[in-house]
Amino acid sequence: MKFTDNIRQLIVRHHLLHDGERVLVALSGGADSVALLLVLRDLGYPLEAAHCHFHLRDEEANRDASFVEQLCKRLDVPLHRVDFDTKAVAKVQKVSLEMAARDLRYTWFRKLLRERNIRFVAVAHHQEDNTETFFLNLLRGAGLQGLTGMSVRTTDVIRPLLGVTRQEIEIYLKEKGEAFVVDSTNADTYYRRNKLRQEILPLLRQMNPSLDRTLAETMQRMAEADNIVGEQFEKFRKESVREETFGISVEVDTLLNSSAPQTYLFLLMKEYGFSSSHISDIFPKLQGESGIFFTSTTGWATLHQGRLILSPIIEEVPPTPLGESNTTLSAGRTLLIEKCEKVEISRVPEVATLDADKIQGELFVRSLQPGDRFHPYGMKGSKLVSDYLTNCHRSRIHKRAALIVCDAAGPLWLVGERIDCRAAISETTTRCLKLSLHL
16 A cells, blocks of 8 residues: 555654554544554554543543553554543643643653653654645744654654645555544644644645645755754864853854854754743843843843843742751752861852851841842952842842851851851861851
8 A cells, every 4th residue: 555655654764663563542532643543553563652631621631542452452452541630730820722732642652652662652643744834834834843843753753644635544544444533623623733724734835736736845855955064063162162050151242253144043042941932032132231121931041241141030948057968959950068077268269168156047048139239258348149240240140149158147058159257267266167158
């Protein structure tokens, strides 16, 4: 059968599976996933199936689950099923139902892969799905990588149907005499993908009946171009990007004088949750004054002394008691408290040595608060902590991440910077306490 041969050739050409390798199939019950299950079975691969019930379509979803159970029972394919409260997850995470369902689905698939010792989950995206993804990414303003479409293979996901059309899938099912279920929400043009599928792409296919094949070839060429850009970017990153305490930084002038400044900026910032729309806003401001601050859902960016600094968002630390063991804090930091074997003054900023007899009450650590003041050891008078950090030329990210150790009377150590003179080691010190910061 031509359909089966096409899938076999794609699997061989892209080295997707070893002969006889067990595969987990994402099985919704729709035509695409049913065809995927059947064709992989025809090709002799041992299969297990995974079905998600998202509790979004009431009785229709129950019908799908029942259909999948009966199909797997008839074909003697082990079935794994999970139920998700998708609406509740979407509300808590403040994301769309579609995004919540996608994250839940793939997180569960990966859990199954580990438990069942299977390398790949096979999903049923086909050629038209790839066309839709191309245009959706184009409408969102994706970079070059976003216009390469879906990959036949990623780390743990394979798409064996990516080279065939929906029409070929339906013909295959008809020849096999196999039924499938239809998701009624696929016709709802409220959803952007469905509007594209139902209204826009049919018009484009009238203009170019070979649209899907043409776009598939275009996406392949873009993927090759993206590989070239990726190689150049990695060279730029190795030569120009510097590791920082909480992230990375790059000299703005070096970035702007590179061969593809806006593309490199996007590739750097997307790792910290910044989108192409963020980049359009940030790029013209790169030569602005120090202190300009940008934020995404997961990352921070700031300009500081001619450099762009990027970091993940660092969670605020509430007042946290320092016990006798390690205290784990945000951004992978740990504070260790211990008694000194001998009285001595620390010479490194990551370690503070304090006069134990001058500490009032219990020690705790927290993030900085507006108005925090301390008397830096070796300096005259007290200072606002924020002013001290500014005078030390610390970036806004460093300031937001800064921690301070206090006792009942106030600050004792601006962590990683300087102690307060109130508990400094002196000639009369007999008991010493050492605090160590580990990153």
